[in-house]
Amino acid sequence: MLPGSPIGVFDSGIGGLTVFRSIVEQLPGYDYVYLGDNGRAPYGNRSFNTIHQYTWECVQWMFKQGCPLVILACNTASAKALRTIQQQDMPKANADKRVLGVIRPTAEVIGSYTKTKQIGVLGTKGTVQSGSYLLEIEHFAPELKVYQQACPLWVPLIENGEYNKPGADYYVQLYLDQLMQQSPDIDTILLACTHYPLLQEKIKAHLPAHINVVAQGDIVATSLVDYLQRHPEMEQRLTKTGHRDFYTTIDDTPDFDHHASQFFGNEVKSEFVDVREGC
Structure with a gap:
């Protein structure tokens, strides 16, 4: 990695x-480090x-x-670790650094997508059980009714490259049916x-045309642009040579690169790293 002060993107x-793809599209000139903890994924049921x-490491x-x-x-x-990191871990030795998540910026704007004021949230078991979206959406848009559905098999399907195959349709329909049974008036699904944007076209195909299916990439990227405008002291610290580094905690980097390139939309060349060293 080149010397500098890049933006870190973790999953x-x-x-x-x-999300990283959307961030780069809106802020192409910055330096970035992407880290995927594939060696310990998925996080959803932990x-x-x-x-x-794992996140703090x-x-x-x-x-x-x-x-x-x-x-x-x-x-x-973001649901299970961000608050503890921000409130307990960061003040001890990293007061000059910042860690941001994806839930708050999404909750701030999701109300603008719905007419019926009824929203469905599809997530991992961990995200759903945390109740983070219920709390954040209640804070920013208390008039909305929010229904949640865990989709525990979607991430394994996607991580194993099965998301675009016919077998995935059964599991897409399964969880959508469970969500829509909670309320037929849901008109927006978050x-x-x-991972789920890789299934977005299948999801849309199994829903009525009037239902919005909202991914987070552009929302989070737009929120980051706004954050940097509001915090010039941070923006000025970031280096801007357009350099990007990719790292993974799984030693099969060619496999990671193959799947990562499909998600990112451009060729990815990664390096293996053990994040536990020195922690």
């Missing part, structure tokens, strides 16, 4: 690359303590790479996992 696997431990690793700003491009990590 438990490869799903965060859908405990709060485990997810916090990865965040600390990114700090050591020179990142003053880290984006948790992972709903599960994909509250950064």
Whole structure:
């Protein structure tokens, strides 16, 4: 990695690359480090303590790479680890750094997509059980009625490259049916996992045309642009040579690169790293 102060983008696997792609599109000149914790993915069914431990190890690793700003491009990590990291871990030794998530910026704007004021949230078991979207949406748009549905088999399908095959349709329909049975008036569905945009076309095909299916990439990227405008002291610290580095905690980097390139939309060449060293 070149010396500098890049923006760090973290995910438990490869799903965060859908957010990273949108960030790069809106802020192409900045330096970036992407880290996928594929060696310990998926996070969705793990405990709060485990997810916090794994996420904090990865965040600390990114700090050591020179990142003053880290984006948790992972709903599960944002739901189960971000608050503890911000309130307990960061003040101890990293007061000059910032860690941001994907839930708050999404909750701020999701109300603008719905006419019926009824929203469905599709996420991992961990995200749904945390109740983070219920709390955040209640804060920003208390008039909305929010229904949640966990989709525990979607991430494994996507991580194993099965998302675009006919067998995935059964599991897409299964969870959509379970969500829509909660309320037939849902007119907006939030994909509250950064993996799920890979299934977006299948999801739309199994829904009535009037239902909005909302992915988070552009929302999070736009929020980051706004954050940097409001915090020039951080923006001025970030280096801008257009350099991008990709890292994964799985030693099969060619496999990661193959799948990651599909998510990112451009060729990815990664390096293996053990984030636990020195933690």
